[in-house]
Amino acid sequence: MDDADKAQIDIEHAIQHKLAQHRTLFDGPDVDLSECVECGAHISEARRKAIHNCRTCIDCQQRIEAKA
Numbered sequence: 001m002d003d004a005d006k007a008q009i010d011i012e013h014a015i016q017h018k019l020a021q022h023r024t025l026f027d028g029p030d031v032d033l034s035e036c037v038e039c040g041a042h043i044s045e046a047r048r049k050a051i052h053n054c055r056t057c058i059d060c061q062q063r064i065e066a067k068a
């Protein structure tokens with residue numbers, strides 16, 4: 001195995017890692033949270049249904065978006 005092969009494997013590992021992270025963000029039944037990760041406030045079911053992988057309440061989401 002030469003350096004180019006090793007580099008290729010590193011890239012593939014990095015991609016796999018990214019994909020795995022992506023999956024946890026956008027798929028899976030258990031990532032919707034009923035409580036805000038920022039402040040612990042209850043997140044309404046309507047909001048959780050509207051926003052997949054919703055992790056924050058509306059207040060915190062707006063705060064985060066304002067920062068970004």
Ligand SMILES: [Zn+2]
Pocket residue numbers: 036037038039040041056057058059060061
């Ligand atoms: Zn919150």
